[in-house]
Amino acid sequence: xxxxxxxxxxxxxxxxxxxxxxxxxxxxxxxxxxxxxxxxxxxxxxxxxxxxxxxxxxxxxxxxxxxxxxxxxxxxxxxxxxxxxxxxxxxxxxxxxxxxxxxxxxx
Amino acid sequence: xxxxxxxxxxxxxxxxxxxxxxxxxxxxxxxxxxxxxxxxxxxxxxxxxxxxxxxxxxxxxxxxxxxxxxxxxxxxxxxxxxxxxxxxxxxxxxxxxxxxxxxxxxxxxxxxxxxxxxxxxxxxxxxxxxxxxxxxxxxxxxxxxxxxxxxxxxxxxxxxxxxxxxxxxxxxxxxxxxxxxxxxxxxxxxxxxxxxxxxxxxxxxxxxxxxxxxxxxxxxxxxxxxxxxxxxxxxxxxxxxxxxxxxxxxxxxxxxxxxxxxxxxxxxxxxxxxxxxxxxxxxxxxxxxxxxxxxxxxxxxxxxxxxxxxxxxxxxxxxxxxxxxxxxxxxxxxxxxxxxxxxxxxxxxxxxxxxxxxxxxxxxxxxxxxxxxxxxxxxxxxxxxxxxxxxxxxxxxxxxxxxxxxxxxxxxxxxxxxxxxxxxxxxxxxxxxxxxxxxxxxxxxxxxxxxxxxxxxxxxxxxxxxxxxxxxxx
Numbered sequence: 001x002x003x004x005x006x007x008x009x010x011x012x013x014x015x016x017x018x019x020x021x022x023x024x025x026x027x028x029x030x031x032x033x034x035x036x037x038x039x040x041x042x043x044x045x046x047x048x049x050x051x052x053x054x055x056x057x058x059x060x061x062x063x064x065x066x067x068x069x070x071x072x073x074x075x076x077x078x079x080x081x082x083x084x085x086x087x088x089x090x091x092x093x094x095x096x097x098x099x100x101x102x103x104x105x106x107x
Numbered sequence: 108x109x110x111x112x113x114x115x116x117x118x119x120x121x122x123x124x125x126x127x128x129x130x131x132x133x134x135x136x137x138x139x140x141x142x143x144x145x146x147x148x149x150x151x152x153x154x155x156x157x158x159x160x161x162x163x164x165x166x167x168x169x170x171x172x173x174x175x176x177x178x179x180x181x182x183x184x185x186x187x188x189x190x191x192x193x194x195x196x197x198x199x200x201x202x203x204x205x206x207x208x209x210x211x212x213x214x215x216x217x218x219x220x221x222x223x224x225x226x227x228x229x230x231x232x233x234x235x236x237x238x239x240x241x242x243x244x245x246x247x248x249x250x251x252x253x254x255x256x257x258x259x260x261x262x263x264x265x266x267x268x269x270x271x272x273x274x275x276x277x278x279x280x281x282x283x284x285x286x287x288x289x290x291x292x293x294x295x296x297x298x299x300x301x302x303x304x305x306x307x308x309x310x311x312x313x314x315x316x317x318x319x320x321x322x323x324x325x326x327x328x329x330x331x332x333x334x335x336x337x338x339x340x341x342x343x344x345x346x347x348x349x350x351x352x353x354x355x356x357x358x359x360x361x362x363x364x365x366x367x368x369x370x371x372x373x374x375x376x377x378x379x380x381x382x383x384x385x386x387x388x389x390x391x392x393x394x395x396x397x398x399x400x401x402x403x404x405x406x407x408x409x410x411x412x413x414x415x416x417x418x419x420x421x422x423x424x425x426x427x428x429x430x431x432x433x434x435x436x437x438x439x440x441x442x443x444x445x446x447x448x449x450x451x452x453x454x455x456x457x458x459x460x461x462x463x464x465x466x467x468x469x470x471x472x473x474x475x476x477x478x479x480x481x482x483x484x485x486x487x488x489x490x491x492x493x494x495x496x497x498x499x500x501x502x503x504x505x506x507x508x509x510x511x512x513x514x515x516x517x518x519x520x521x522x523x524x525x526x527x528x529x530x531x532x533x534x535x536x537x538x539x540x541x542x543x544x545x546x547x548x549x550x551x552x553x554x555x556x557x558x559x560x561x562x563x564x565x566x567x568x569x570x571x572x573x574x575x576x577x578x579x580x581x
Contacts, residue, residue, distance in 0.1 A: 007347065009234075016343065016347075019358075019359035030133040032458050033456070033465060035368065042339065043338075044146075046357060046358055048357040049358075051153060052216075061167050069177070075215040076215035079215060080186070
């Protein structure tokens, strides 16, 4: 079975179009309270670029390509890991009040 | 089994996990699990990418060992550094960190494009080349621009940098870079000499710097959001070049989501995105304003606190000044005292409070404020009329009624929190300064407004003491 597809021409345009609508719909109804974590979260998601950079580096044939590829992977990995850590740290702080109201009243 | 099928299946899974994760991140209840889901997608895709070693070009075969070692080292260093820096960054410094990570993503996209353009042996299709160049341009601009945004927010670059005829100069740099890019595509058919490719990237980087330098710190939320969208688009385009659906989908989802977020932000400031990028707002804000009647009346922190203790409804409008004074924890302590005394306390957040969209919410969440006490502008604005006390801490332009009433004001039309409609307004302020727009605030002169002068942290401490000593007297 051959599962190879070429993502050119209209197929690529369809993918781009549907993905663009998906992004629009996801953000469109988000309360402002989550804008920062969500921006940080989407910042994390484009860290997937590290995968493309790995492809470029693994297929590098000259020193120049290796150097650029190395930095590509380095930067991409930083984007992904950093984006994940700060998003998780921010979301960890969002708690509803039912956990708080149980606290002992102050003296 | 064909390794390519495993790679493709992993990318499909990753694309699903990203979208599902982002969807879960759009509600405060499920947000935490959302990032974990998306993180899982990233892990799957990255691990699967090592399978590329089984399908690399013949020419790259002799370099395979070196390349794999380089890839592993780059992954380890990049992940390690970012993990460490992300763990230790303070919540107030979060916007510049996000800008930095975002710039790195843009840089990675530009690097992919550079490798593709330098691969002299490859046969380049024109469409693919055009997409490579556009992705490279956007990615490099995002890298340079995000770095400048980071440096500005981090206080490494102070002030704005403007020269005469700057926009014409920027335009010239941009057009020259574009011309170089077009030559690489149509003139050299993708086989341009290394020097030309380098010149193209340098041009794009310089343009990114030039474009961001004149933008003031207060406009950075919009700019960071814009570059986030840029990086997303660059990643999506490079995904097309590499025929990688995961990059295409993730990049385009972020590109459109980021664009929408940028527009929402700009709208909250009542300005267009073009206005943020090309105008010199704040530099020329001292035009003559109408005479403001009334005078500024000071109030003691203790009196204000006691007044709030016996109110039935209090709304708090915090601004970035609260975070600068690191007073959010003390503020929440005070709010808890009020809540225990039966006062209905709510937080009202202006969309552009802080240095990033929704930054204020994060800062309050850090102090332990539950998210169901925090309200957006549209949801709370009707309630100020019923509030006994509204208290403004470290905010200025976002509560200036001139935005509603004074057509000649530069901030006219910007949505504001209607704190002036409360029965009594307290404004905690360090001094008599103006907001970043340079506009005098009519609110401070209103009959129902009193100013509590002092550092927000010290004021909160004396407010807590005042309420506590009241309770002790029973």
